[in-house]
Structures are given as structure tokens and as C-alpha cells.
Amino acid sequence: MRLHLVLPGGEEEPTAAQLLAATPLGVARSLESAGVASGAWLVAVPTSSPNAQPGSSSGSGISARRTAEELLAAAGVNPLNPAVLRRAAQRYSNMLTYAVANGSVEIARDAYEMAAVLPSLTTVQRFLAQGVMINGPLFEGSPLTLAYKGTQVFVLKPLDKAEARRIDAFELKLGKLSLPHVVPFSLHTSEHKQAEGEAGQSKRFMLMPKYSSSLEPMARLAEESDGLRLLAHMEEALTGIHALGFCHMDVKPSNICIAEGGEFILIDLGSVCCMGQESSSTAAYIPSDLGAAHAHPGRGMDWWMLAMSLAEKCCGDNCISVGSGARSMTTSALRKHLEQHLPQRIWAGLAQHLS
Numbered sequence: 001m002r003l004h005l006v007l008p009g010g011e012e013e014p015t016a017a018q019l020l021a022a023t024p025l026g027v028a029r030s031l032e033s034a035g036v037a038s039g040a041w042l043v044a045v046p047t048s049s050p051n052a053q054p055g056s057s058s059g060s061g062i063s064a065r066r067t068a069e070e071l072l073a074a075a076g077v078n079p080l081n082p083a084v085l086r087r088a089a090q091r092y093s094n095m096l097t098y099a100v101a102n103g104s105v106e107i108a109r110d111a112y113e114m115a116a117v118l119p120s121l122t123t124v125q126r127f128l129a130q131g132v133m134i135n136g137p138l139f140e141g142s143p144l145t146l147a148y149k150g151t152q153v154f155v156l157k158p159l160d161k162a163e164a165r166r167i168d169a170f171e172l173k174l175g176k177l178s179l180p181h182v183v184p185f186s187l188h189t190s191e192h193k194q195a196e197g198e199a200g201q202s203k204r205f206m207l208m209p210k211y212s213s214s215l216e217p218m219a220r221l222a223e224e225s226d227g228l229r230l231l232a233h234m235e236e237a238l239t240g241i242h243a244l245g246f247c248h249m250d251v252k253p254s255n256i257c258i259a260e261g262g263e264f265i266l267i268d269l270g271s272v273c274c275m276g277q278e279s280s281s282t283a284a285y286i287p288s289d290l291g292a293a294h295a296h297p298g299r300g301m302d303w304w305m306l307a308m309s310l311a312e313k314c315c316g317d318n319c320i321s322v323g324s325g326a327r328s329m330t331t332s333a334l335r336k337h338l339e340q341h342l343p344q345r346i347w348a349g350l351a352q353h354l355s
Helices: 016-022 061-074 082-091 093-102 105-116 121-129 161-174 224-243 299-313 331-341 344-351
Strands: 005-007 010-012 133-137 145-149 152-159 186-191 202-209 256-258 264-266
Touching: 061 082, 061 093, 061 105, 082 093, 082 105, 082 121, 093 105, 121 133, 121 186, 152 161, 161 186, 161 202, 224 264, 224 299, 224 344, 299 331, 299 344, 331 344
Parallel strands: none
Antiparallel strands: 005 010, 133 145, 145 152, 152 202, 186 202, 256 264
8 A cells, every 4th residue: 555645736755844744643654664665655634724633623523533434334344443433533633534535435444444453542541651652553554553762662562361361471480580682571451441442351562672673574694603693692582581481482583683783682472481381373483293383382392493493594595485385394304404504503503402
């Protein structure tokens, strides 16, 4: 999807200054920093009164939301969640204004779908009281949300009940410890008011720093020294987690971020669990003979998933392609591939953890 800033003179590519001037609520922004293709922008439409707020008598307000309901019904949104529509009216009011004025079913649906993955208004207010400003999705359609505390950038991750139980147990065991090369995090709870259409529910969130990149988009690590550093940092991260009686259960390139100075950070603790406890994982990075994605959680699973990641990123011209639809390697086939193609010093360090 490619959305443009709509100005009185017609459509044209927006400048950063125009975006800020046209959106006093800070709704529109460039999406390049969120990993969307260059040139992608959220739509911003100046209202007749630049200072008009959603729901005010001078703006489209309640009547715009009623008309938006009709557009969303035409878009096939059924059932319509009133809480999500209220979030769309507050966070993407300019999009809804434009959709209503032009009868655009597509833009009304886009605003609704982007609002659907945002935290509730109550959650936004609670975090704001703690000095954390929630912005918008990390990328279009993502359940992860960008958040700011001063000039620090964070990611807010909603947790399902199973994730919350596992991470609560991990946090309790972790206490005040800080594990090397493991993402620091804090847990938060938000109760939802009945008026928000989510009565009786409480939601758990994990707040963690945002890093500029992960290993996922990199074709490979070209330098052996980078591979050695990656192994050393992941050894420390996994050893620390295992010492607490837990395993990560989702070691893969997209969950290994790169911080300033070249430090590798293990992120996404959504699958972390006690040894032997069932959890979820990414099947493509689990050798096929180790069973299903939730089977045999333990130290060995973490090390074999790291081995699969190294085979994908550190084997030079012989890097494997994981998740391409083919059945994943067996442990014996993976071991043979790593012995042949992983730099000897990296393989020597990894082999001691594989059984």
C-alpha cells in the first residue's frame, strides 16, 4: 500500500515539514524507519480547522465515525469493534476524514486495520502517565508498537496468556539480574474499561529497547571475526538463560539483533520457558529429527537452533536457505554441513554444545 499526503492543490509527495505541519496529532510519518519500502507514507489530510480535534463540533468527530461505520461495513468488517473504531478516530482521524469525504472504503479499512493492532486508549494513557509515549505499529499490520521515553526508542509487545505466564515466571527467577547479550525488558499490565468494549480483560505487555537491525535481512556475515563474536555473545546469552533453569526456544536470525558497537543481542522472549515445559517455536530452525516445534524444550534445542542460524549466516558461499519450504535438515546432516563449511574456529566453539 502506498499512501500520499493530500494537500489542497492535489496529491504530491510530502516533505517531512509538510507532514508535521499537516498533522498536529503526529499521526502521519515516514515508514522507512519501520522497514517499509522507501517512499511509503501514511496519508495526512488537513482539516478545515487545523486545530480541530477528533470528536469536536468543528471537525468530523462523531458524525465521521458513524459514516466510517458504513464504509467499514461495505469493506466487509464484521463484526465491528467499537473500541478499535475509537482508536482509529483518535490516531488516524485524518485518514477517516479523507475516507468519509471521498467515500473511500479502502482507506477507511486501512485506518481500522492499523488501529486494530494498536494498544487500547487506556493502555496509551497508562503508559503516558509513566512517561512512555506510544506511537504506532513497528510496521504496517504489526502487533509490535513503537514507544518513546524521552529520546529512547522502545518496542511494546502484547503478550498472550501463555506468553505472559512463561515470562512472568522468567522475570521472577531473573530478579534484578541483567543477563549479558539478552534484551532487557519490563512487564506491564493494563486493565480495560467497560466503555472500551473490552470489559473484564487485562492485557500484559513487554517493553524492550528497539535495535536498528537484526541478522534476518543480512545474506551472511562476511567476516570470520563477526561469526566468532556472534557465537561468543550467543554462548553468554544462552548460558545465562540456561543457568536460571529456562530455555529460549526461538533462536533464529530475526531474534538476534545488532546493537551499537557490533554487540549481538538475543531478543523476543515470547517462547522462553522452564526446562521441559511446552512452548512455541519456529519449526524451520529446528532439525527435523528433534520433533515438532514444541517438543523437547531444553538446552539442546537452543543450541541446535543456533547451529541452524550459523549454517544460514556464517558458511560463506555454502550458507543454507532456511524456511524455503524444504524440510529442515536432520541433526546429523546439519552437523556434517557445519563441519565442512563453518570456519574451523567457529565450529570448534559450537560443537562442544551439540549432543
